[in-house]
Amino acid sequence: MSIFECRNLTKCYNNLVAINNIDLSIESGQIVGLLGPNGSGKTTLIKLANGLLKPTEGEILIDGHKPGIMTKSKVAYLPDRDFLPDYMSVQQLVRFYGDFYSDMDFNKAGEMLKSLNIPHGMRLKKMSKGTKEKIQLILTMSRNAQIYFLDEPIAGVDPAAREYILKTIISNYCPDSAVIISTHLIADVEAVLDDVIFLMNGEVVMHSQAEAIREKESKSIDGLFREVFRC
């Protein structure tokens, strides 16, 4: 059974169609790139998967279930913004995650935080933007979730931080789970992708294995992306 499935999924905001009749199926054990230009529907799709939006038509399934309390305990989500309460310290946030998610791995969190050399009592509001993003990622990846949705995890950070983030993702996700990374910075992530989904105007224009694209098109995913989405 697919860990993530969309059936005739449509999402409209008033008259604007953000997701247009998408059919999609993703299996566990792979890192999937959800690629597309701004406004292509990547964030909307991820929000729908997390139950933050309700579909206008069709359905979205996580491990065979519609988004709800049960699926939320299986999904680890990193939004594209600062979403953590900034008055809380790192230690308090780790405890918060542990209180609500039974799959929180405190050892994993401790190891990752150790590498950052951040005092555990330090409040989020006193951290730089890059450090905050790393903390958010660490908390997300510390869970032994069945599926990870990472929305623009490398946008807005310097190349060194990007490297750290990608290394953290690769070395910490559960091998039998799926990781879905939404980004438009293809060149930075393409080396880690197993599968690629191209979204344009709310529609899936390509869903293929990364290796197959490189062999068939004789070009990198970044090169193909630039060709497909040329203005």
Next chain:
Amino acid sequence: MLGKLLKYEFRAVGRILLPVYGVYLVSYIIFNYVMFESDAFGGAAKATSTVFFAMMVTTVSVVTLVLIIQRFYKNLLGDEGYLMFTLPVSTGAHIFNKILCGSAMICFGLVVATISIGIFIGTDSGFIYLFNAIGDGLGKAVEEIGLLHVLVLILETIVLAVGLCAVIVSKIYAAIAIGHMWTKHRVLGAVGAYIGMSIVESICMDLLVELGEVSWINDIFKGTTVCQGTAQTETGMLLLIIMVLIPVAIYWFISYKVLDKRLNLQ
């Protein structure tokens, strides 16, 4: 999960509210002490203390109200909503958590205001006089209606007070939730919804009063006002509590439906 939500909500609110109330109480005690102990103020002490009390209570009430609104907006409908609504917790529990905590905040404010009045009377007439008066009042009540009935009435009064606070908070949250359905001018939408709900609430109250005048409900209400009998008073209080909880349930349901079906975090 509700218990865990409450734990974090009380912590978030307490870190702001406890220092505010603490500063208020300490400054009020010092102010009263200086006013009543110094002969320079003479008869103006009482009036000045009352004005200071009114100013401080207004300030603290505004802070509490702003905090109640801000917690809902920021924690559920702002960026933090991305964290809260992806926790394995139902939307209903989130709203219930906010209503409970908001009501507790107002109740806590009422307790602080009551303590302030106690400080005022105590500083003016002596704390021994105050404690004796409270003790005498309670003793007389126990003598007349019995300890159990006094305890039941105190408990019912507390529950009723919490219920009334919950009406205020749940109405504010329902209005914010309705305002959230707008894509633009959400605050304006919330204000409009609050006014609309207040009008409906007022009409319902009028209808209820009319209904009460022609039926058995009136007898029970009379019991609460003129103390026709302890049992009748207790029943009347119980009925009032139920009646107060009905709008809370309605406002909770409105917030739940909107946030569950129409949530759209920006």
